Amino acid sequence: MADVTLTWPKNYNEVPKAAFTRSDLYADEIKRIFHGPEWHxxxxxxxxxxxxxxxxxxxxxxxxxxxxxxxxxxxxxxxxxxxxxxxxxxxxxxxxxxxxxxxxxxxxxxxxxxxxxxxxxxxxxxxxxxxxxxxxxxxxxxYGLIFVTFSAETEPLDEFLGEAGETLRELMAGDGRLKLLGYQKVRYDSNWKGYNDNDGYHAPLLHAAFKMLNWQGGKGRQYTCTKRGHVCFESALSVASGPSVLKDKELIAFKGQDPSVGSRIVQLFPTFVSTKHLDVINLRFATPVDAETTEVHYAYFAHQDDDAEMVRHRLRQSSNLLGPCGLISMEDASIFHRIHIGSHTPGNAIFQKGVRDPGKLESEFLQNDESGNLPRWEYYRSAMGFERAEA
Amino acid sequence: MTATIPELETAIDRLLLADANALDSKDMPGWLANYAEEDQASYYCRAAENTEHNLELGFMFDDCRARLEDRVTYVNEIWAGTFQDYRTRHFVQRVSHRQVDARTVEVVSNFSVFMTPMDAGVTQVLAAGRYLDTMRLSDDGGAKLLSRRAELDTSVLPRYLVYPI
The missing domain is CATH 2.102.10.10 (Rieske [2Fe-2S] iron-sulphur domain)
Incomplete structure (x- = not known):
């Protein structure tokens, strides 16, 4: 029996906005999820x-x-x-x-x-x-990434990660032999689920930079795995071509060895997001502060085998590209805030792109589908003990 | 140029205030105009916490003039219309300076920046910290930024940054 209740819509592609905003859910989320059987x-x-x-x-x-x-x-x-x-x-x-x-x-x-x-x-x-x-x-x-859990019930980490482990290994340069470059730390005025539902990946329509840089993307695999609906993206790298509005084109240059593992995103339930794009390796350690605040520590890395020039390139690219002030990601941060404000309205958030049947959950998606978030929402619902409305 | 100390301090303060004014006016070309016309002109914004642990990564890493010019493009063109706009008020106070040579002076100043989001209208502190500047002096008694490092005491920002600090 749930300590708090929230009736969930019958369709898998609908999420009650109250899930983002009801402050009485928060203590139960801490107990059931953050201090419960999850790895962080x-x-x-x-x-x-x-x-x-x-x-x-x-x-x-x-x-x-x-x-x-x-x-x-x-x-x-x-x-x-x-x-x-x-x-x-x-x-x-x-x-x-x-x-x-x-x-x-x-x-x-x-x-x-x-x-x-x-x-x-x-x-x-x-x-x-x-x-x-x-x-x-x-x-x-x-591979050097340190996870904790506060529950004796949590399964071994390998089982928790499932197929996401392989994508995560690739994201961490294949062997996890990383070298810290530094941090960008920020608090967002967003419930942790608002952050989690919108970081990682979302429609590139938001990002004017892609268009202005003649940067085509969107060809790759998105999959979810384990009962938690961890979301992973695997794409070969697309590099900007043609004229660019940028005077320093190094910002979007790729100097790595293998473009086939050029772009990876791994998003683990409940709050972790990690990304490798171009030569940026970024692990985002996120935690709820309260029901309306999420703190994210963006940690950036080079590889231990990089020469000085490559470290310098990663430093220049990491600082300006993907973080809370990054050329192609600053707008994300704004969306976390705006989703949180907008969710204080009645009804459900309704996912559209990639949803073929609202009565079914899938695990393979196109890169730009928003439906990849839905297995995670289903896990959240069940972890919280919320009943889904009858079909 | 051999400036007297009051002349030098006047030139420094004029530049500090011109930069604050350009930022608070969201005048990005005006911000750029405060930097020297040299390829190595630079602006960095990062948490002092990183610097203290020999971590060079920052919130903004514009280590050449081309990147300063690109930052004007980010704000005025690429990001336009995508974020919740906010007003800022920069308060800046010179605390020390040291003349390196006839054309160059190093300046340390404190800053605090208030932020007022246009939608919420509630003012809060965005960041506090120090500017570590290297300024170029010109024959007419003016000064431009050759290098600015905004070192933030605020290691955890209360929101994303659109404009330089």
């Missing part, structure tokens, strides 16, 4: 390349500390002291092999062991430091 990418290990490197972040409110110990092993901890749960590390990133809580001076090593605490003779009889390591969520790595 939170970092790529190349963000912490050296022994002692760490990163902190929050996923659905939960503070996390990802650290690499002196031996090079990466672990994920709750970023909270095992004593009274004071936030342990405040820096967003850095290098430390020990973490000291300033409140009562409990000291932890990068393996999470409690290695020191003052005056333990005054503690509970039988107090043993070995009983108080930093707490850890379950985590797994996939």
């Amino acid at each position: 990418p939170i970092a790529h290990e190349s963000e912490l390349p050296n022994p002692g490197d760490f990163k902190t972040m929050r996923m659905a409110g939960i503070p996390l500390l990802i650290s690499r110990d002196e031996a090079g092993v990466v672990r994920v901890f709750y970023n909270a002291c095992s004593h009274r749960s004071n936030q342990l590390e405040t820096a967003v990133m850095g290098n430390k092999t020990e973490f000291e809580c300033p409140y009562h001076r409990w000291l932890f090593n990068a393996k999470g062991d409690l290695v020191g605490c003052p005056n333990p003779r005054e503690f509970l009889p039988g107090f043993d430091k070995a009983d108080y390591p930093l707490g850890q969520p379950r985590f797994e790595l996939f």
